[in-house]
Amino acid sequence: MMDYTEINDFLKSNLDQSLAELSRLCAQPSVAAQNLGMQECAELVAEMLRKRNFTVEIMPTEGAPVVFAEQDGKTDKTLLFYNHYDVQPPEPLDEWYTPPFEPAIRNGKMYARGVSDDKGHIVSRLHAIDAILATAGELPCKIKFVIEGEEETSSVHLHDFIQVHKEKLAADACIWEFGGVDHREVPIQYLGMRGICYVELSVRTAAIDAHSGLGGSIFPNAAWRLIWALRYIKGTDERIRIPGHYDDVVPPSERDLQLVEALPEVADELKTRYGVEHFLKGLTGGIDLRLAEIFEPTCTICGFNAGYQGEGAKTVLPGYASAKVDFRLVPNQRPENVLISLRNFLDEGGFEDIEITYLGGEPPARTDPDDPFVDLVVRTAEPVYGVPMQIAPMIGGSGPNYPFIHTLNLPVATAGVGYPGSQAHAPNENMRIDLYLKGAEHITRIIREFGNSDL
Amino acid sequence: MMDYTEINDFLKSNLDQSLAELSRLCAQPSVAAQNLGMQECAELVAEMLRKRNFTVEIMPTEGAPVVFAEQDGKTDKTLLFYNHYDVQPPEPLDEWYTPPFEPAIRNGKMYARGVSDDKGHIVSRLHAIDAILATAGELPCKIKFVIEGEEETSSVHLHDFIQVHKEKLAADACIWEFGGVDHREVPIQYLGMRGICYVELSVRTAAIDAHSGLGGSIFPNAAWRLIWALRYIKGTDERIRIPGHYDDVVPPSERDLQLVEALPEVADELKTRYGVEHFLKGLTGGIDLRLAEIFEPTCTICGFNAGYQGEGAKTVLPGYASAKVDFRLVPNQRPENVLISLRNFLDEGGFEDIEITYLGGEPPARTDPDDPFVDLVVRTAEPVYGVPMQIAPMIGGSGPNYPFIHTLNLPVATAGVGYPGSQAHAPNENMRIDLYLKGAEHITRIIREFGNSDL
Numbered sequence: 001m002m003d004y005t006e007i008n009d010f011l012k013s014n015l016d017q018s019l020a021e022l023s024r025l026c027a028q029p030s031v032a033a034q035n036l037g038m039q040e041c042a043e044l045v046a047e048m049l050r051k052r053n054f055t056v057e058i059m060p061t062e063g064a065p066v067v068f069a070e071q072d073g074k075t076d077k078t079l080l081f082y083n084h085y086d087v088q089p090p091e092p093l094d095e096w097y098t099p100p101f102e103p104a105i106r107n108g109k110m111y112a113r114g115v116s117d118d119k120g121h122i123v124s125r126l127h128a129i130d131a132i133l134a135t136a137g138e139l140p141c142k143i144k145f146v147i148e149g150e151e152e153t154s155s156v157h158l159h160d161f162i163q164v165h166k167e168k169l170a171a172d173a174c175i176w177e178f179g180g181v182d183h184r185e186v187p188i189q190y191l192g193m194r195g196i197c198y199v200e201l202s203v204r205t206a207a208i209d210a211h212s213g214l215g216g217s218i219f220p221n222a223a224w225r226l227i228w229a230l231r232y233i234k235g236t237d238e239r240i241r242i243p244g245h246y247d248d249v250v251p252p253s254e255r256d257l258q259l260v261e262a263l264p265e266v267a268d269e270l271k272t273r274y275g276v277e278h279f280l281k282g283l284t285g286g287i288d289l290r291l292a293e294i295f296e297p298t299c300t301i302c303g304f305n306a307g308y309q310g311e312g313a314k315t316v317l318p319g320y321a322s323a324k325v326d327f328r329l330v331p332n333q334r335p336e337n338v339l340i341s342l343r344n345f346l347d348e349g350g351f352e353d354i355e356i357t358y359l360g361g362e363p364p365a366r367t368d369p370d371d372p373f374v375d376l377v378v379r380t381a382e383p384v385y386g387v388p389m390q391i392a393p394m395i396g397g398s399g400p401n402y403p404f405i406h407t408l409n410l411p412v413a414t415a416g417v418g419y420p421g422s423q424a425h426a427p428n429e430n431m432r433i434d435l436y437l438k439g440a441e442h443i444t445r446i447i448r449e450f451g452n453s454d455l
Numbered sequence: 456m457m458d459y460t461e462i463n464d465f466l467k468s469n470l471d472q473s474l475a476e477l478s479r480l481c482a483q484p485s486v487a488a489q490n491l492g493m494q495e496c497a498e499l500v501a502e503m504l505r506k507r508n509f510t511v512e513i514m515p516t517e518g519a520p521v522v523f524a525e526q527d528g529k530t531d532k533t534l535l536f537y538n539h540y541d542v543q544p545p546e547p548l549d550e551w552y553t554p555p556f557e558p559a560i561r562n563g564k565m566y567a568r569g570v571s572d573d574k575g576h577i578v579s580r581l582h583a584i585d586a587i588l589a590t591a592g593e594l595p596c597k598i599k600f601v602i603e604g605e606e607e608t609s610s611v612h613l614h615d616f617i618q619v620h621k622e623k624l625a626a627d628a629c630i631w632e633f634g635g636v637d638h639r640e641v642p643i644q645y646l647g648m649r650g651i652c653y654v655e656l657s658v659r660t661a662a663i664d665a666h667s668g669l670g671g672s673i674f675p676n677a678a679w680r681l682i683w684a685l686r687y688i689k690g691t692d693e694r695i696r697i698p699g700h701y702d703d704v705v706p707p708s709e710r711d712l713q714l715v716e717a718l719p720e721v722a723d724e725l726k727t728r729y730g731v732e733h734f735l736k737g738l739t740g741g742i743d744l745r746l747a748e749i750f751e752p753t754c755t756i757c758g759f760n761a762g763y764q765g766e767g768a769k770t771v772l773p774g775y776a777s778a779k780v781d782f783r784l785v786p787n788q789r790p791e792n793v794l795i796s797l798r799n800f801l802d803e804g805g806f807e808d809i810e811i812t813y814l815g816g817e818p819p820a821r822t823d824p825d826d827p828f829v830d831l832v833v834r835t836a837e838p839v840y841g842v843p844m845q846i847a848p849m850i851g852g853s854g855p856n857y858p859f860i861h862t863l864n865l866p867v868a869t870a871g872v873g874y875p876g877s878q879a880h881a882p883n884e885n886m887r888i889d890l891y892l893k894g895a896e897h898i899t900r901i902i903r904e905f906g907n908s909d910l
Binding site: 033 | 649675690729730735758760768770772774
């Protein structure tokens with residue numbers, strides 16, 4: 001059993017400096033969607049890493065650069081941290097109590113755009129590394145950072161980047177960009193993400209809109225065409241009708257069922273938070289609801305746009321309509337297969353006129369819950385949080401974990417500073433300072449145990 | 456055969472004064488949708504009528520006032536003119552070559568918002584009355600004007616107004632607010648209009664939008680609900696599936712078929728103007744296309760709004776969706792019946808969650824093509840236009856003709872200054888001055904023949 005007294009003293013006594021550094025990072029806008037401050041932020045992150053003796057490269061991509069850093073340690077075993085320095089757009093600005101790029105501390109929380117997603121995670125990891133270097137003089141293992149700048153815009157260049165720099169990124173395990181506690185203050189280990197295939201379906205039936213009194217009985221209507229095509233894809237039974245869509249679906253294992261069974265009930269919380277009266281398919285709660293939430297493929301209409309949408313009546317027949325459609329995928333579905341099957345299915349149904357535009361995707365990917373690195377991360381959480389960490393074998397959302405798991409062949413685990421009230425992606429994004437300290441402490445334990453392990 | 460030399464001389468030699476009066480009327484904005492200048496315009500119209508010795512009342516409604524005017528003539532037979540002084544909003548302003556409320560004459564046309572729809576019709580009728588009064592000293596029959604201020608906002612108060620003032624509005628025949636020539640310069644008699652039932656369908660499935668990664672497999676999606684409900688109402692066969700929807704439909708008569716057969720081919724012109732590649736239901740042109748255009752009930756989606764509609768991808772699950780839906784009705788369908796049947800049909804299909812908001816409607820109405828007044832209006836057009844007037848038994852659009860035909864029991868015929876290039880409802884609305892003169896001359900003939908007829 002390693003001693004953490006000295007390390008914890010360091011973390012506490014240097015907390016204010018670390019928060020000041022985080023504040024400086026959050027004050028630098030880095031909005032990927034608006035291409036705002038990206039290079040400046042990459043350079044600031046690089047500077048922060050160099051200060052800790054990391055060898056740093058700002059590596060170009062076709063989009064925002066990736067900050068890559070490495071530092072040798074006592075052993076050659078390598079721990080890779082994946083993070084991102086880009087943030088969501090801060091809008092709507094008038095809903096922020098303090099400006100999004102002027103970090104402010106109130107009631108034990110720091111408020112700023114990006115403070116939780118993902119800059120707090122970055123700086124808490126540096127704070128942990130500082131503690132280790134200050135107390136031991138060197139790292140117990142090799143550490144690499146891959147800090148990208150396009151996570152909030154679907155990490156479109158990351159897969160290629162990882163493929164090309166496979167050797168440089170070689171490691172033995174990976175800590176993901178997020179992690180934290182749930183609404184009960186219980187730390188959760190998130191072990192996989194659904195994939196996604198996001199498309200825009202659109203159709204043009206006329207060069208210009210027509211008067212509905214003239215065209216109603218004789219002109220094709222773009223809105224009707226798109227409605228019929230969508231209903232052809234999925235009906236009220238919620239089953240996706242594309243042939244073969246479920247063929248590659250791997251059902252949850254016995255171990256998955258055990259893990260999901262152990263997770264807390266979410267039904268009432270979801271109903272209250274979202275104002276939903278009932279769930280789909282007769283689900284009412286319990287393990288069935290939690291399994292459906294993460295282990296089922298979905299087809300979600302995220303938006304639909306056609307014709308007149310203002311006040312009152314306008315008698316117009318739309319010549320153009322479009323819909324945003326998000327397919328969530330579970331192992332072993334693939335976004336590229338969905339694209340092909342969807343095109344064929346629409347064509348077979350007489351919907352050759354519906355155009356498909358691919359707006360991005362990720363394959364699903366999971367880390368084995370019984371991987372020894374997962375055990376290490378879970379085990380080291382308990383002394384920090386005072387309760388055992390629980391394992392969620394999958395989450396419903398998506399992210400670029402596939403190339404880490406399948407190209408770099410790494411077990412990927414989560415550890416971090418998040419909590420359900422962080423308002424990531426929303427106004428008044430914030431981070432709890434107590435969890436910042438706990439997150440840093442957990443990271444020191446992960447690094448030290450990893451350095452001394454046989455993994 | 457009456458002599459028109461003196462009348463035509465008057466119309467021509469006083470044309471400039473009449474156009475100056477029209478210009479003054481067009482310079483007065485009267486945008487019903489924006490409640491802009493309505494009272495001022497009603498007073499200006501009243502003043503113009505009083506100048507011709509009409510007894511005028513500005514009669515309040517719950518919306519814009521109606522200008523009612525009457526003047527006795529040689530006989531008690533009464534001709535009623537229905538017009539409207541309100542105009543469409545002028546936006547988008549930057550597409551006008553000259554400002555919409557600063558009338559300008561170029562290339563034989565007057566340009567202004569409302570010059571064709573409907574102020575040119577009003578003043579050309581006054582110009583005709585001036586010619587008759589100047590040459591004969593009195594009107595050959597009684598004339599009434601009903602000039603409303605809400606035609607462009609669905610004439611929502613006109614039905615009640617006509618019901619309440621049935622005695623005051625009593626007449627023997629009615630000239631409608633519009634009329635004119637087609638693209639071949641052939642005057643057309645439009646004898647009926649489809650009805651309309653315009654609704655907004657909406658559904659709320661959650662108080663707030665959810666993340667699609669979280670809610671996709673467990674939350675009801677408002678966009679999907681509305682798409683399924685709409686597909687339930689109409690499929691790709693274009694047949695409206697509401698039970699009984701076609702029960703009251705009166706098919707076109709032999710006489711209707713003859714009249715539609717005689718009308719010009721429209722297929723190529725429609726395809727070119729709207730950039731449409733093909734028509735619905737395999738229609739390619741000829742009488743079948745023209746019959747479908749006007750004698751069939753329709754269900755048109757005029758707009759659909761749900762979730763994210765901006766650039767790129769946003770992974771959101773919409774809690775609210777709405778659609779504007781326009782049912783065109785043919786005799787003897789009724790908008791109030793459609794509302795009831797639609798509610799029942801949605802409920803039976805499990806779509807109790809879809810809310811229906813009624814945004815306005817008109818029943819369909821037609822005048823018998825063999826009515827003697829129609830014959831009078833058609834007959835008097837030929838010497839003015841040099842070619843026989845053709846009869847279109849119906850048009851695809853809708854208007855408030857029902858209470859004139861069924862409450863006041865009047866034959867309703869069209870005569871006016873319109874032409875296909877008038878850009879009514881669009882920027883650079885205009886009126887051809889040659890057709891203004893012809894329209895006025897046609898009105899003088901209608902009034903004089905009507906005064907001397909047995910109708």
